[in-house]
Amino acid sequence: MTGEPNLLGDHLRARRELLTPQQAGIPAAGLRRVPGLRREEVAMLAGISADYYLRLEQGRDRNPSRQVLESLARVLQLDDDTTAYLIGLAEAGPARRRRRRRRKETVPPSIVKFLAALSLPAFVEGRYLDVLAANPLAAALSPRLVAGANRLRDVFLDPAERALFPDWDRATQGLVAGFRQSVGTETDDPRFIELVGELSLASPRFRALWARHDVANRRGATVRFDHPLVGELVLNREKLVVSEAPGLVLAVYHPDPGTDAADKLALLGSAAATPTRSEQKENHA
CATH class of the missing domain: 1.10.260.40 (lambda repressor-like DNA-binding domains)
Incomplete structure (x- = not known):
């Protein structure tokens, strides 16, 4: 062979x-x-x-x-x-699986505008679960939900991010299953090899889940957070395919109407919109 x-x-x-x-x-x-x-x-x-x-x-x-x-x-x-x-x-057998130069993942300008206009936490993730764009309310939900971060690295390796998820075992299982489905057969990509290698060495949990070969489409779910500012927060998460950019997904968190989660999310929104003391000094400088 x-x-x-x-x-x-x-x-x-x-x-x-x-x-x-x-x-x-x-x-x-x-x-x-x-x-x-x-x-x-x-x-x-x-x-x-x-x-x-x-x-x-x-x-x-x-x-x-x-x-x-x-x-x-x-x-x-x-x-x-x-x-x-x-x-x-x-x-996708060997004859059909040819190494292709990966295009840089770019968020369409219309989606960037849409993110800014949303009054809900939202971000765009790429094929390898990199955060490519996020709005301020997403960063208020988690400071790791910012462009340049990676969901796998943060959820598995960052203690503060792990603490956000009381159902961390279930959350990580779904995350890895979605990652495997997203990558598909393109396992010869250097970015994939580096990321899986790093996580396999640093996280026994990731290593065990990766060995299971679980697969799941990146889809909606109900997510429970333990937020340091507002406490328990239960939100619905939708994951929507960005049709203009294959491999990109728009994730949006939203509460059920009339629940305390809606009030807590509004509080986070207010906190995100309020400039910090240092920002106020910069604005007056």
């Missing part, structure tokens, strides 16, 4: 090792070195030969049919997002 990464095989192996015999509905007979399914068990349940499945995991066969992939997804109990990702790995 060449030095091509074995993305399909790595993904199949990771998901197989997460599924127990009990979950798959088969008896766990005999001594098992790992808690997950054996290769031959996956092959039997999927209706393919054990040798063929072994070739898929080892990367010696990288062109399975869609029918085979859907059967494996059913056996491995993959959700819709992960099934689509699995099929995408096979379709």
Whole structure:
């Protein structure tokens, strides 16, 4: 084999090792070195030969049919997002996966104006979860929500950012799953290699989550914050694709009407709009 990464095989192996015999509905007979399914068990349940499945995991066969992939997804109990990702790995085989020069991620001017006009915390993130633009209310929600920051680095490595999320375990799982989906098959990009390498060394939590191969579209969710100024704050988060710039997503936080979260967000907005003492001195200088 060449030095091509074995993305399909790595993904199949990771998901197989997460599924127990009990979950798959088969008896766990005999001594098992790992808690997950054996290769031959996956092959039997999927209706393919054990040798063929072994070739898929080892990367010696990288062109399975869609029918085979859907059967494996059913056996491995993959959700819709992960099934689509699995099929995408096979379709983006080595012959079709060519290294391309990455264009600089640029936020369209219309989106920059839209951010400034929004009276809700909002920011734009790129393919590698870099913050590319943010409005002042986003920075009031978290001082790390500013252009130039990276959501993965901050949530995993910055203690102040971690403290914002009482549900940090759930938040990090969703963050990594969204990151994997966003990157897709473009794992030879130096930016990706550097970021994953840094986080894998610095954060055992990231390393464990990355090894799971979870996949999820970057989508909306309900997020609970423990904010140092206003205390508990529950907000809805929407993630909207920026159609003019592939790979960019606009994230907006908003409260349910009539809740204390709406009042707390208004308080944060007032604090963000009030100039600090140093800013007042600069303005009068």
